[in-house]
Amino acid sequence: MQTIGQQLINGLSLGSIYALLALGYTMVYGIIKLINFAHGDIYMLGAFWGYFVINKLHFNFLFAMLSAMLFCALVGVIIEYFAYRPLRKSPRITALITAIGVSFLLENGMTYFFTANTRNFPQAIQTVTYHLGGIQISNIQLLILGTACLLMLLLELIIKRTKMGKAMRAVSVDPEAAQLVGININHTISFTFALGSAMAGAAGVLIGLYYNSIDPLMGMTPGIKAFVAAVIGGIGSVPGASLGGFLIGLLETAVQAVGLSAYKDAVVYFVLIVILLVLPAGIFGKKTKEKV
Amino acid sequence: MLNVKDLVVNYGAIQAVKKVSFNIQQGEIVTLIGANGAGKSTILHTISGIMRPVSGEVTYLDHPIQKTAAPKIVQAGISQVPEGRHIFPGLSVQENLQMGAFLRKDRAHLSQAYEDVYQYFPVLKQRLNQDAATLSGGEQQMLAMGRALMARPKLMLLDEPSMGLAPLFINEIFEIIQAINQAGTTVLLIEQNAKKALSIADRGYVLAAGEVKLHGTGQELLTNSAVQKAYLGG
Ligand SMILES: Nc1ncnc2c1ncn2[C@@H]1O[C@H](COP(=O)(O)OP(=O)(O)O)[C@@H](O)[C@H]1O
Ligand SMILES: [Mg+2]
Numbered sequence: 001m002q003t004i005g006q007q008l009i010n011g012l013s014l015g016s017i018y019a020l021l022a023l024g025y026t027m028v029y030g031i032i033k034l035i036n037f038a039h040g041d042i043y044m045l046g047a048f049w050g051y052f053v054i055n056k057l058h059f060n061f062l063f064a065m066l067s068a069m070l071f072c073a074l075v076g077v078i079i080e081y082f083a084y085r086p087l088r089k090s091p092r093i094t095a096l097i098t099a100i101g102v103s104f105l106l107e108n109g110m111t112y113f114f115t116a117n118t119r120n121f122p123q124a125i126q127t128v129t130y131h132l133g134g135i136q137i138s139n140i141q142l143l144i145l146g147t148a149c150l151l152m153l154l155l156e157l158i159i160k161r162t163k164m165g166k167a168m169r170a171v172s173v174d175p176e177a178a179q180l181v182g183i184n185i186n187h188t189i190s191f192t193f194a195l196g197s198a199m200a201g202a203a204g205v206l207i208g209l210y211y212n213s214i215d216p217l218m219g220m221t222p223g224i225k226a227f228v229a230a231v232i233g234g235i236g237s238v239p240g241a242s243l244g245g246f247l248i249g250l251l252e253t254a255v256q257a258v259g260l261s262a263y264k265d266a267v268v269y270f271v272l273i274v275i276l277l278v279l280p281a282g283i284f285g286k287k288t289k290e291k292v
Numbered sequence: 293m294l295n296v297k298d299l300v301v302n303y304g305a306i307q308a309v310k311k312v313s314f315n316i317q318q319g320e321i322v323t324l325i326g327a328n329g330a331g332k333s334t335i336l337h338t339i340s341g342i343m344r345p346v347s348g349e350v351t352y353l354d355h356p357i358q359k360t361a362a363p364k365i366v367q368a369g370i371s372q373v374p375e376g377r378h379i380f381p382g383l384s385v386q387e388n389l390q391m392g393a394f395l396r397k398d399r400a401h402l403s404q405a406y407e408d409v410y411q412y413f414p415v416l417k418q419r420l421n422q423d424a425a426t427l428s429g430g431e432q433q434m435l436a437m438g439r440a441l442m443a444r445p446k447l448m449l450l451d452e453p454s455m456g457l458a459p460l461f462i463n464e465i466f467e468i469i470q471a472i473n474q475a476g477t478t479v480l481l482i483e484q485n486a487k488k489a490l491s492i493a494d495r496g497y498v499l500a501a502g503e504v505k506l507h508g509t510g511q512e513l514l515t516n517s518a519v520q521k522a523y524l525g526g
Contacts, residue, residue: 163394170380170391177378179342181439182366182395 002134007257008250013141013210015249016148020203021226022233022241023155024196030172030236031192033092037099038079040223041106042197046072046204047121047214048110054122061124065205069198076197077190085186110216118215121208144206151202152242155195159238164191172236221265228272234282243283293318293478294339294447299348301334308334310502311348316447321469321479323489323510325523326499332482333375336449340372341365367395369446373453377436381425385416388424388435392442401444409438412468430461437468447478454485466492486523490514498523
């Protein structure tokens with residue numbers, strides 16, 4: 001019972017990171033039907049930004065995270081503008097290959113300028129471990145969970161309540177009709193990249209704090225897992241991405257807990273295959289029907 | 293108010309609109325009628341700025357707009373109700389209306405716009421929080437028109453508003469189009485239901501294979517034997 005509780009805490013902490021990342025995949029896919037393979041690398045950039053501003057500029061954790069979100073939002077907007085926008089009317093495969101190229105560019109660019117070395121992420125917050133009925137929970141885990149939930153709530157409010165959020169949904173479902181009511185598609189897409197990338201930036205700083213180590217390739221595996229999370233949740237669905245992220249986090253922790261660490265990634269893909277066989281559109285995926 | 297001159301529009305190698313010219317005076321209802329594939333929707337998309345002409349001119353209130361971006365055209369006062377309605381599924385009725393007023397910043401205008409829309413379409417007011425996708429076809433048409441009205445357009449472009457609707461709804465929609473026109477909005481109406489369209493229009497243009505074949509007042513075209521044969525079922 002205690003181990004289950006313990007694994008639940010660990011799984012939710014990890015899962016909230018995947019959830020934050022999965023949101024970016026799902027929003028970008030929702031609006032331009034592109035799997036942004038460079039998304040995991042934006043998370044890496046967020047972690048490096050956090051590393052530098054905490055070490056060099058002595059930012060506290062909160063400012064490090066907020067500035068990483070801003071920085072990543074800007075990077076996301078720039079990537080969309082230069083790499084994806086010119087391909088908006090090209091076949092989807094062209095944009096997809098470009099996304100993989102952007103990913104390589106970011107990974108190799110960072111390796112070139114900052115070496116491939118793994119660095120220790122500064123302990124901006126002293127770790128305190130609480131013991132609750134035999135379960136250990138650290139203040140870092142609470143911070144990750146709390147921040148992730150807060151950001152997801154904020155995102156949900158932006159998407160559901162604000163005019164830009166509604167415009168995002170309008171462009172996602174019908175870009176032509178959105179233009180006909182005067183919505184600027186380019187602005188809306190930039191806004192979407194900014195939001196998704198900011199989430200990834202926050203996740204990068206949080207993971208740095210949690211695992212203590214960062215390197216230029218750190219975005220690859222979590223990026224793919226978050227993408228799997230978005231697909232499991234139903235790509236394009238925001239609640240689906242959150243749920244998928246938590247599911248993958250819990251699953252991975254559970255697999256490790258029963259001593260199958262070596263297979264944790266394989267299990268994630270296995271579950272992906274099973275879910276897609278049963279629910280081809282994912283858990284919250286929509287099966288749209290035209291109405292006459 | 294709107295002057296279209298020698299408009300040519302292509303889809304790749306296909307020439308969909310071939311040197312079409314027509315004009316609309318302030319306060320009129322003008323209709324473009326023609327068979328499926330005649331190029332009617334393409335003309336509307338070009339006016340709205342989501343397609344670019346190969347050549348020709350579109351002049352609105354004495355300004356050329358054929359190179360103007362779609363949001364600017366809405367801002368200038370031209371709103372389109374697209375063929376097939378294209379409401380935003382997943383957004384509520386109210387959110388759909390709000391998107392119609394996307395470019396409007398002035399609150400006083402906005403509340404007046406909502407009032408106008410509810411007056412024309414009382415049914416929408418009862419469905420404000422419902423997902424627009426759950427509306428019936430006729431209600432979706434009303435929502436699409438309401439959404440366009442939210443921008444308080446000077447010129448409203450309607451692309452086959454009666455398509456796929458029950459006769460009862462068709463009559464209601466045509467009455468509302470007349471009411472909107474009487475309240476001061478100029479209307480460009482595209483229809484396959486030529487008889488109904490011509491009966492409410494001041495003037496009409498008959499389009500076939502991307503060209504204007506005939507034009508005249510609504511009454512003239514209604515009684516024209518060629519039009520009767522081709523579009524009014526004898
Ligand atoms: N997206 C498209 N790609 C290629 N051809 C198109 C496209 N849309 C319309 N067309 C062609 O352009 C012509 C005019 O179409 P359209 O303007 O939709 O006619 P209408 O609205 O009068 O039915 C038709 O021959 C049609 O096949
Ligand atoms: Mg058409």
